[in-house]
Amino acid sequence: MRSICLPVDLELPDLDRLDAIVGTRRSVRRGDALYRADDAFQSLYAVRSGSFKTVVVHRDGGEQVTGLFLPGDPLGLDGVCHDAHACDAVALEDSSVCVIPFALFDAFCHDVKPMQRHFYRMMGSAIVRESNLLMVLGTMTAEQRVAAFLLNLSERFRTRGYSPTAFSLRMTREEMGSYLGIKLETVSRMFSKFQKDGLLETQGKSIHLLDLEGLARI
Amino acid sequence: MRSICLPVDLELPDLDRLDAIVGTRRSVRRGDALYRADDAFQSLYAVRSGSFKTVVVHRDGGEQVTGLFLPGDPLGLDGVCHDAHACDAVALEDSSVCVIPFALFDAFCHDVKPMQRHFYRMMGSAIVRESNLLMVLGTMTAEQRVAAFLLNLSERFRTRGYSPTAFSLRMTREEMGSYLGIKLETVSRMFSKFQKDGLLETQGKSIHLLDLEGLARI
DNA sequence: CGAATTCTTGATACCGATCAATAGATGTGG
DNA sequence: CCACATCTATTGATCGGTATCAAGAATTCG
Numbered sequence: 001m002r003s004i005c006l007p008v009d010l011e012l013p014d015l016d017r018l019d020a021i022v023g024t025r026r027s028v029r030r031g032d033a034l035y036r037a038d039d040a041f042q043s044l045y046a047v048r049s050g051s052f053k054t055v056v057v058h059r060d061g062g063e064q065v066t067g068l069f070l071p072g073d074p075l076g077l078d079g080v081c082h083d084a085h086a087c088d089a090v091a092l093e094d095s096s097v098c099v100i101p102f103a104l105f106d107a108f109c110h111d112v113k114p115m116q117r118h119f120y121r122m123m124g125s126a127i128v129r130e131s132n133l134l135m136v137l138g139t140m141t142a143e144q145r146v147a148a149f150l151l152n153l154s155e156r157f158r159t160r161g162y163s164p165t166a167f168s169l170r171m172t173r174e175e176m177g178s179y180l181g182i183k184l185e186t187v188s189r190m191f192s193k194f195q196k197d198g199l200l201e202t203q204g205k206s207i208h209l210l211d212l213e214g215l216a217r218i
Numbered sequence: 219m220r221s222i223c224l225p226v227d228l229e230l231p232d233l234d235r236l237d238a239i240v241g242t243r244r245s246v247r248r249g250d251a252l253y254r255a256d257d258a259f260q261s262l263y264a265v266r267s268g269s270f271k272t273v274v275v276h277r278d279g280g281e282q283v284t285g286l287f288l289p290g291d292p293l294g295l296d297g298v299c300h301d302a303h304a305c306d307a308v309a310l311e312d313s314s315v316c317v318i319p320f321a322l323f324d325a326f327c328h329d330v331k332p333m334q335r336h337f338y339r340m341m342g343s344a345i346v347r348e349s350n351l352l353m354v355l356g357t358m359t360a361e362q363r364v365a366a367f368l369l370n371l372s373e374r375f376r377t378r379g380y381s382p383t384a385f386s387l388r389m390t391r392e393e394m395g396s397y398l399g400i401k402l403e404t405v406s407r408m409f410s411k412f413q414k415d416g417l418l419e420t421q422g423k424s425i426h427l428l429d430l431e432g433l434a435r436i
Numbered sequence: 437c438g439a440a441t442t443c444t445t446g447a448t449a450c451c452g453a454t455c456a457a458t459a460g461a462t463g464t465g466g
Numbered sequence: 467c468c469a470c471a472t473c474t475a476t477t478g479a480t481c482g483g484t485a486t487c488a489a490g491a492a493t494t495c496g
Contacts, residue, residue: 056353064353078349081342086349110328123341124299130348131296131304135274135282137355138399142484172442181356183485188444204443204493360452391475401453406476422461422475 008118014108018115021108022046024099028091034075036088041079043099047071050095051170053179054078054087065179066130068092068171070156074122092170137181145180146190147218150200154209165209226336232326236333239326240264242317246309252293254306259297261317265289268313269388271397272296272305283397284348286389288374295344310388355399363398364408365436368418372427383427 010018025048028034034045034052047069054067054075066087069075075097078086109116136148158164169176173184180187194200199215201208209215228236243266246252252263252270265287272285272293284305287293293315296304327334354366376382387394391402398405412418417433419426427433 056349058353058357062353062357064356066349066352078342078345080338081346082339086346106334110334116324116328120298120341121300123338123345124296127296127341127344127348128299128304130345130352131274131284134284134348134351134355135276135280137352138282138396139276139280173444174442178356184443185445185486186484189484192444390473402475403454403477404452407452410476 006118008114010112010114014112014115018108021104022098022100025096026099027094027096028052030091030093030095032091034089034091034097035079035085037085039079039085041076041083041085041102043076043101044105045075045089045097045099047073047075048096048098051092052089052095053092053171053175054089055178056087063178065175066133068153068179070160072160074126077123077126080123092175133179142180142182142186143190143193144218145182146176146187146194147215149176149180150207150209151212151215154212165212166207168206170205226332228330228332232330232333235326239322240316240318243314244317245312245314246270248309248311248313250309252307252309252315253297253303255303257297257303259294259301259303259320261294261319262323263293263307263315263317265291265293266314266316269310270307270313271310271389271393272307273396274305281396283393284351286371286397288378290378292340292344295341298341310393351397360398360400360404361408361411362436363400364394364405364412365433367394367398368425368427369430369433372430383430384425386424388423 006018026034026045028050037057049071051071052069052075053065054069056064056066058064069089075089076085080102105119109119136145140148153167153169154164157167171179173187177184177187191200191202194215195202197214199209199211201210244252244263246268255275267289269289270287270293271283272287274282274284276282287307293307294303298320323337327337354363358366371385371387372382375385389397391405395402395405409418409420412433413420415432417427417429419428
């Protein structure tokens with residue numbers, strides 16, 4: 001878990017100090033928010049178990065899912081900008097996070113160069129992840145979006161040591177659709193199509209990918 | 219200019235050190251790249267004059283414009299993640315940038331806390347900017363996208379002290395379309411429609427917004 | 437178990453893509 | 467500085483992919 005979350009070589013005294021900073025845990029029930037847009041930014045979080053979505057809420061109530069976070073993913077970086085969070089972070093299932101008070105974390109980064117470097121990487125990763133999503137929303141058909149989404153998940157589960165071909169997805173079709181810029185019915189239709197083509201099997205929330213290469217060719 | 223680019227109060231010795239770091243200038247001709255995806259990440263940049271677009275290139279040649287950068291905007295943050303840039307940065311017109319060697323800048327941030335803080339803000343802003351674009355691409359109609367784009371530009375010109383209602387836009391319709399996830403013909407049609415409705419006047423690259431509130435209502 | 441939410445599937449409508457042709461702008465070399 | 471070639475923009479006609487509307491089935495959760 002730490003290898004995903006903090007792939008940094010730290011010596012013992014530093015490691016203890018970090019453990020003290022990250023000490024607190026917090027549980028969030030399915031559907032509850034870890035933080036909301038305009039909440040004061042005080043802490044970063046690391047997903048320990050479960051999963052989260054981040055959503056931007058438009059003035060006229062329109063919601064856009066902008067991120068999906070799995071165990072090990074850092075959460076809350078959107079708040080670094082203006083001392084307030086820019087989106088809501090909502091648990092997709094009963095979940096828990098590590099709380100990382102930013103003031104302490106920042107001071108720690110100041111003293112420990114590899115940690116500073118890793119923090120930069122986390123911020124950079126968030127930027128690149130969103131760029132990739134822009135690419136998906138800007139250039140792909142509905143079919144390609146769903147395929148790209150599944151392949152991305154597969155890869156992320158793989159790096160976490162879980163099966164890259166069989167996993168359970170706690171998002172609803174509607175949330176996936178929002179994330180991908182399409183409607184829930186379209187998501188459902190694409191799943192049906194892929195199933196018909198022998199690329200995957202679905203049974204409710206659990207998904208079994210049968211042909212990763214086939215999905216990649218779409 | 220510095221007030222956009224570095225809104226930080228620095229004392230004199232620090233200011234001199236920063237000037238030394240930022241010393242170098244670089245000119246980029248229209249259509250040329252300041253950097254390309256996979257180039258080694260060595261420097262950040264600040265736009266001095268002109269404008270840039272960032273583009274992500276898909277394996278099958280598909281291009282997606284992911285950002286538009288005006289004077290004062292920081293450029294290159296996408297490279298902080300993996301020691302290599304994640305996109306191309308291309309000049310939309312003959313332009314110039316300040317070159318900020320990252321190693322020196324990082325050391326400076328380490329010593330000067332307000333600067334560190336400002337760097338965090340820049341990274342955070344990049345994340346929030348992309349979230350907003352995700353919102354545009356995920357939830358808005360073509361008409362709304364073009365209106366939102368023009369209003370965003372208007373606001374950015376305003377904060378820079380330029381006219382918020384009359385400006386010249388060096389992007390082609392195709393580039394705007396790529397940025398907004400629609401085709402160039404659709405961009406053109408929306409401009410024509412807005413013109414018919416008395417919301418703006420266009421003449422080639424120069425745009426005159428006549429009714430900001432009307433655009434916002436769309 | 438039972439109510440509520442979520443999912444699937446079908447029929448139809450509409451927005452934006454595509455194809456195409458003309459007009460206008462931009463830049464280059466004579 | 468003009469003439470020509472090229473790139474860019476506009477506008478129209480048509481097509482297709484997704485959204486929308488609707489109904490019923492499956493799943494989830496209290």
